[in-house]
Amino acid sequence: MRFGEHQLFFNLLRKKKRLIFFPLLCLMIFFPFAGHAFGAKVTNINYWSSSEYTRVVIELSDSVNFSKNLLTNPDRLYFDLLDVTIEKEVKTSFPIGDGILKSIRAGQYTPSTVRVVLDIEHLTDCKFFLLENPARLVIDVYGKHTDTVKEKSDFLAVKRRVVIDAGHGGHDPGAVGLRKLYEKDVVLDIALKVKKILSADPLYEVFLTREKDVFLPLEARTAIANRKNADLFVSVHANASPRREAKGIETYLLNWTDDEEALRVAARENKITLKQMRAMNKQMDVVDIIKSDLMRENKRDESIKLANYIQRSLVSQLEEQNDLGVKQALFYVLFGARMPSVLAEVSFISNLEEERLLSQDDYRMKIAGSIIVGIKKYFESTPTLQRVVELQNEGLHYR
Numbered sequence: 069m070r071f072g073e074h075q076l077f078f079n080l081l082r083k084k085k086r087l088i089f090f091p092l093l094c095l096m097i098f099f100p101f102a103g104h105a106f107g108a109k110v111t112n113i114n115y116w117s118s119s120e121y122t123r124v125v126i127e128l129s130d131s132v133n134f135s136k137n138l139l140t141n142p143d144r145l146y147f148d149l150l151d152v153t154i155e156k157e158v159k160t161s162f163p164i165g166d167g168i169l170k171s172i173r174a175g176q177y178t179p180s181t182v183r184v185v186l187d188i189e190h191l192t193d194c195k196f197f198l199l200e201n202p203a204r205l206v207i208d209v210y211g212k213h214t215d216t217v218k219e220k221s222d223f224l225a226v227k228r229r230v231v232i233d234a235g236h237g238g239h240d241p242g243a244v245g246l247r248k249l250y251e252k253d254v255v256l257d258i259a260l261k262v263k264k265i266l267s268a269d270p271l272y273e274v275f276l277t278r279e280k281d282v283f284l285p286l287e288a289r290t291a292i293a294n295r296k297n298a299d300l301f302v303s304v305h306a307n308a309s310p311r312r313e314a315k316g317i318e319t320y321l322l323n324w325t326d327d328e329e330a331l332r333v334a335a336r337e338n339k340i341t342l343k344q345m346r347a348m349n350k351q352m353d354v355v356d357i358i359k360s361d362l363m364r365e366n367k368r369d370e371s372i373k374l375a376n377y378i379q380r381s382l383v384s385q386l387e388e389q390n391d392l393g394v395k396q397a398l399f400y401v402l403f404g405a406r407m408p409s410v411l412a413e414v415s416f417i418s419n420l421e422e423e424r425l426l427s428q429d430d431y432r433m434k435i436a437g438s439i440i441v442g443i444k445k446y447f448e449s450t451p452t453l454q455r456v457v458e459l460q461n462e463g464l465h466y467r
């Protein structure tokens with residue numbers, strides 16, 4: 069297998085616990101991955117950091133085998149990438165000091181092994197997975213969890229934080245219509261419209277993963293939403309199909325699927341082949357890992373709810389649309405998102421009629437408005453926001 073997603077949850081909360089967990093970790097130190105990686109290179113190291121969450125990405129020229137281990141005194145987590153060399157120009161030392169990690173270091177440990185060391189300040193969880201095309205090892209580390217209940221009941225902290233992700237960008241045009249309309253341009257315009265309109269509501273704080281025509285890796289988008297501590301994440305895309313007659317709207321959440329069309333959509337958005345997508349989808353440990361992640365904090369239920377509100381709103385406000393429904397698939401851009409998160413395919417750019425519509429400003433405005441209605445309905449269905457509305461009605465100020 070050339071791909072894989074592995075994660076390991078472990079607790080390092082107390083010294084005592086370490087004694088229990090350490091043998092477990094030792095049992096799990098070796099995770100073999102694809103064997104085709106002879107002569108792979110580390111081409112870049114990147115990270116996104118905050119006090120609760122940090123994502124480290126090791127960019128590679130090919131998939132690799134690796135082992136990992138945890139050492140104490142001083143605490144550090146390391147990954148040995150096997151049959152790998154590090155390119156000379158790669159930056160290998162990063163002081164972090166975010167409360168989770170002290171620093172990240174990398175180097176040629178043996179002639180054929182690159183060691184990446186995460187020096188730990190305070191770590192509660194860690195998970196990691198390999199993505200493909202380009203190959204990269206993504207490591208998510210978590211610090212102490214914010215007391216969400218306390219924060220949400222705090223009147224001042226009740227502003228809803230939304231991250232909108234305009235798909236693709238820069239050298240990645242996304243799907244391209246017959247009339248040469250680019251998905252990246254359409255979805256950026258929609259995202260900018262959502263931000264402009266929704267930001268005018270004082271209850272909402274809106275961030276975009278990109279505000280112009282730049283390339284952003286899929287894992288960076290999720291990292292931005294996590295680092296912003298967003299309450300929800302919506303990735304906006306335009307659909308495409310080799311069947312030119314295919315049209316309509318569908319909204320996805322992260323999960324396993326056996327739906328061929330959903331697999332095809334996810335493969336295209338992940339920029340991997342359908343064969344790679346099918347194989348990843350069938351890999352049971354991947355599925356189990358994602359399911360266990362989704363079950364945490366009811367994220368899956370909340371994502372379903374959010375997907376339904378957005379889908380219904382899009383379908384009802386954009387007339388003459390095929391309702392393709394809420395679906396699920398393994399989208400890289402949703403891997404590791406810590407909040408309810410969905411991916412909306414707002415129309416088919418590969419359909420001549422829908423490409424024409426997507427090129428029109430009023431249609432894009434309708435899509436943006438529909439996404440906003442979906443987001444607002446989602447929040448209105450949550451108890452916290454009801455409380456804010458009640459407090460507003462009592463004449464209190466929330467800012």
Ligand SMILES: [Zn+2]
Pocket residue numbers: 235236242243251304305306337
């Ligand atoms: Zn897309």
